[in-house]
Amino acid sequence: MFGIRHHGPGSARSLRLALEQFRPDAILIEGPADADPLIAHIAAADMTPPVALLAYVPDTPSRAAFWPFAVFSPEWQALRYAHEHEVSVGFCDLPATHALAATDEPGDRTDPLAVLAATAGYDDPERWWDAVIESSADADVFDAVTEAMAALREPTSEPTDSPAETISAGDDCYAAADREASEAADAPGGSGEATNANEDSDTTAAQGDSDSQVLEAPHEIGEPPTAIDPAREADELIGSSVDPHTLRREAYMRQTMRKALKGGAMRLAVVCGAFHAPALVGPLGPAAADTRMLKGLPKVKATSTWVPWTHSRLAGSSGYGAGVTSPGWYHHLFTETDQPIARWLTKVAGTLRAHDLPVSSAHIIESVRLANTLAALRERPLPGLSEVTEATRAVLCEGDETMLRLVTGELVVGEALGSVPEDTPAVPLEADLRAQARSLRLTRQALSRQLDLDLRKDRDVARSHLLHRLRLLAIGWGTPTSSEVRNTGTFRETWTLVWEPELAIAVIEASRWGTTLLSAAEAKILDSATAPDATVADLGGALEQALLADLGGAVPGLVARLESAAAVDHDVTRLLAALPGLIRTLRYGDVRGTDVAALTRVANGMLVRICAGLPSAVTGLDADAAAALRVLLDDAHLALATRDDEWSTREWHSALGKLADRGDVHGSLVGRAVRLLCDAGILDDAESARRLSAALSVGHDPAEKAAWIDGFLGGRGLLLVHDRNLLHRIDIWLRSLDEDQFVATLPLLRRTFGAFESGERQAIAQAVRDGGPVPVTPTRTGGFDPDRGALALHAVTRILAVA
Template sequence: MAPETRVFGIRHHGPGSARSLGLALARFQPDAILIEGPADADPLVGYVAAEGMSPPVALLAYQPDSPAKAAFWPFATFSPEWVALRYAAEHGVAVGFCDLPASVCLAVTEEPGDRTDPLGILASAAGYDDAERWWDAIVESSSDADIFAAVNEAMAVLREHAEHPDDDGPESESAVPAGESGTAETESSSAATARIVVDAHTLRREAHMRQVMRKALKDGARRLAVVCGAWHAPALEGKLGPAAPDARLLKGMPKGKATLTWVPWTHSRLASSSGYGAGVTSPGWYHHLFTETEQPIARWLTKVAGTLRTHDLPVSSAHIIESVRLAETLAMLRERPLAGLSEVTEATRAVLCDGDETMLRLVSTELVVGEAMGSVPEGTPTVPLEADLRAQIRTLRLKQQALERTLDLDLRTDGGLARSHLLHRLRLLDIGWGRLTDSQVRGTGTFRETWTLRWRPELAIAIVEASRWGTTLRSAAEAKVLDLAADTNATVGKVANMLEEALLADLGGATDGLIARLESVAALDHDVTHLLSALPGLLRIARYGDVRGTDSAALTRVADSLLVRSCAGLPGAVTGLDTDSATALRTQIDAVHLALSARDDEWATGTWLSTLQTLADRDDVHGGIVGRAVRLLCDAERIDAEESGRRLSAALSVGRTAPDKAAWIDGFLGGRGLLLVHDRNLLSLIDDWLCGLDEAQFVATLPLLRRTFGAFESGERQAIGQAVRNGGPTTPAGSGTEYDADRGTLAMRAAAEILGVLR
């Protein structure tokens, strides 16, 4: 019996194609199967049937010396290629890939592909304005093993009118072959008038497919099945002809090194909106059609109702029944054998969502697209860094999920601390699985962290890229942070930030090197703003080091050194600053003051306050900085309310410009209006000054004052306004006041009884 070859032109990720292909393979019973995909991925086929392999998954290929140069070949449960792989595994049939090797694809410098949208052209000819809806109506809603002959014939007719690179017309721009996806958009005015172009790269791909087919037949295949994108089917059907022309076409193609493996994928990354060229708009819907063969419409709308209920939206059984009836009626009116996505969407909008587009978008995001995530077997080839990550994920009982979830960590527990270390190491390595967010847990403190986790398939490339730093997460993170710190352009603030990150990630092997680097950088850095920017982080680590089990003694020594140098250089750094520079420096002064207050060290606090006293006594410094220095000294009780009032009065005296006075007030009040609420003497001084301004001075001062008072809480602003309306100041602090002794005695007696002093 002569060998027989059948070519099955499919649509990537089409459930109708997948079901039809399953029926066709069962009828044809091939002894060898070739699938469109990188030919050098054949060694990975054996993992398809391994325990733990669960689509959606993807073949990942990357260049070992440049991991950023990578490509994916995704497969879902409803992908025809996956059906062919599973059929081969279950029936013991030889199977392999036949497209250009990944080593060639990654070495190609240009971005190849057609812009031809054959499905769009066929849909337009059938009277459809949407290729997705046409394919859904013709193929996805039914299963027919004979559909491939009709699809191949239609594609053959289109390719008869195709332009080739040797034609007079210019070669098409590069893009992913839309014939493979059925969803890629064309930039032509309409599908009906679109040019049909087969570019040179597509011809080379098809030449390689034919070469692999010849080899399979030479190796003894008698019943060969070829599963490829429908656009390629006409080029592979019939007699293959001599191999020489194909060999000449493939000669001289670039080739490099490529490493391939399986990685988990997600439904959202299968969606064409995600940027994947051969994507589909509704992977969640297609997965449902493929897996739910009995009453798919009723089951789908029941899922929709369940999703709406989880968001506290009222949906009853009656709603589901009516939506099913509407979807089926629409399908009948449109002469469709089964309601498709457009019908169930219209039924969902009209019945379940009451016409609310927001609710419909919710259904589309969570169900039509969906966020299912696959998994790969434990023994899948991978870089050592990823193996270490997988082991730690299992140990710490974390789970890679495609949907965002919040993780609250208690750093007082061993498990919480270990998870925190892992996530901080990943962040240092630019593997963005988690990001720190504001905690929603009440009563949180420094011993808590809140992370938002979301695993994305492209993180597989980030892991490969990070593997150049080491074979474990700890060693890789240590090597990277030390390398960054060694940069000759690293400032003291940057090194201090890296040191803080290293301690948060428990990178003990890098701590000593970072501290030594910090000392050397700080010794050479004479910019006070750099020193001030580094201090808060260092003081914060020194204070909370014990919570994370870190050694902060050396860090305290460095922080003290930076504090001394900052205090020595600050008086010179505040001279001649404009408003923007003064505002930035004031923010740094606030941060250092807050960190020192939390540290509660007498020597450090005294050194810092002495420097602030020096700034407060100067007349040649920007008013915003002087005002803030006075305010901080007042808060620290270095000067009393009477002295702060005297200084405010002097700042508002004749001889200073209105903007200077406004800047002093802005620095002094600093976004906290309670001082004016409780000290009416200060309020009176500011009120009298404002009332004495002429129109020009008031107009010049108003923007800064509006910013100052606008930063107050609304309650503070209301209290200040009420005080001004009620007649201004009360008796200044320290003056005599008449008290009602009888009422005071009653209050003291009541307090004593409550405290148990009197019986």
């Protein structure tokens, strides 16, 4: 019986030594018993930890569970030993078919490590385990660990209701990722994160209906640990720290052990969490009690596979209930057996140097000395994580906690992503994703990286299509981000790529839409378009996404749905909100070579309805409604300008002209219409000045005048910087206000001028201080200066040469 600490390098090393000495002919490992067929995949050359067993319910993939393994996990080393020595091996815990059928599991009610650490005088269970177990390898340690766990399982005088809050040797190393259940329960560590399988994996029977177990009195040191009597009833466990859920799991483990022994195993090795070891060691006894305990367990259909895992998901901070807080450190301890402390601190120095922080070889030497000295003072055989962390803080980081957090994130946790063989069982959608990612040279990585795409290149266009399809299917491998490459065209896209283990479930969930990414994305977007509450803006956005993802099969259906929705929608604001997206779709479709001819009719029809309904839409609006509509007008104006279509531009300018001539519309909208027409060259400077003078005349109150100015200027401070006549008119109007009018107008004017850049405000203040209008210099219309032209051409040539 080998009671181990899940993801513990010391336990892993001790287990390898013990297996070499014991030489078993069969090995049973804590894990879902129905995953035995997947064990064969560990022999593949491209199976690289960290990986995890994933079990899910095919009909509801969100109901799933993970069983992670790292290279320093004792269970993984047991699997590797079995493969290398051709020993029969299997899992012995409750099958996933029962684990995923669970609805209410209380979980273990004690933390064995916390109790043992407190008894030894430690305030940190991790530090105690690191000092006692992880710093050495001893094949004889398992009897002592089992004995300690047997003492902890003794019935107590009063039951405890507080759940374990730290990672324990007896905690199940496996995590259930039932996202619906975890969100409903508001589990610590964040919703949607995997939690302790002792809390989320298996089922609790009704009180008093199941058989239970109690411990005999603790045995003397050196004697074999006393086995638990499985025949005792549950009512004898009043005050026990062992909950019925754990007892059922242990009952199933014993049944699996009986089956292995009956099958001919003479030297059976059982690898399980240390807390379970006292329940499994010694004579197994009759099976009747365990059979009764397991009778009637709920069951669902489950499918299992291997998926890549990450070090961050092994860390306790990730919400994974049976993880370890320092997977990178544990990986180092397990893989670097020669001078691990010096090598670790050298890695720390290399990390700091990579971030341009000054660290010398003398720093490394002094930090190693300090770590060894601290270990000697604490009577430790070897420095642990506490000692090397303190040495890192004091010497390498010189007391800077920010630098220490950098080391913790990059080395102590040490992000890494495993890999699984190509022939691992997977849904067809996952197989299609693997094939496309391989052909497009997109690798899954745990660390975030930025991908810049040039849409003039075929491969980058295909990558863009793939990432957009994944976004439509809620598979968040890539996230659009702002590009660091300066450009003003539409031929670039920038994505941030990071692969999270939970995306394996997202792929399975998305597989209900189709067997390939193309068919699944088309089916999902068409399904969303048929929703009765889908607005014109929603359909326009869906159409834009369909073109970005190159979903040619979905475009006709979306266009037809959009056309019918736009025809019956009488809300001009909704049509205005949808129009810029449609025009972007037309523009991007041209860039990507997509046939969007059908959209032209839809966009033109929407524009006609907008222009016809705009007069009634702008009547009787308050300040907030006018501000919202002004934003829509700006967006539509910019979109139509980029479309550069003569008919649509003429229709839009005509509608803006009618709006600018209205006297019963909020001043912010009238001022903005005048500004847009002036920018388009429809109104000249003289006409805009005349309209400004009319708006500032005595026929309007100060609030109306301020609203008109806000709409006219609207974040364009340079207009006042360069047009001194316009500034002079506004200045005269402001100086003509009495105190009450100025106080009433000030908030709106402050908002208007506050939106200007600081340099623009300073230039305006300078112009006001200088005072007086600036005469307009007539534009020179005849003749050219060849010498000045040659200078300009020379400058442009040099700029283009550099570019």
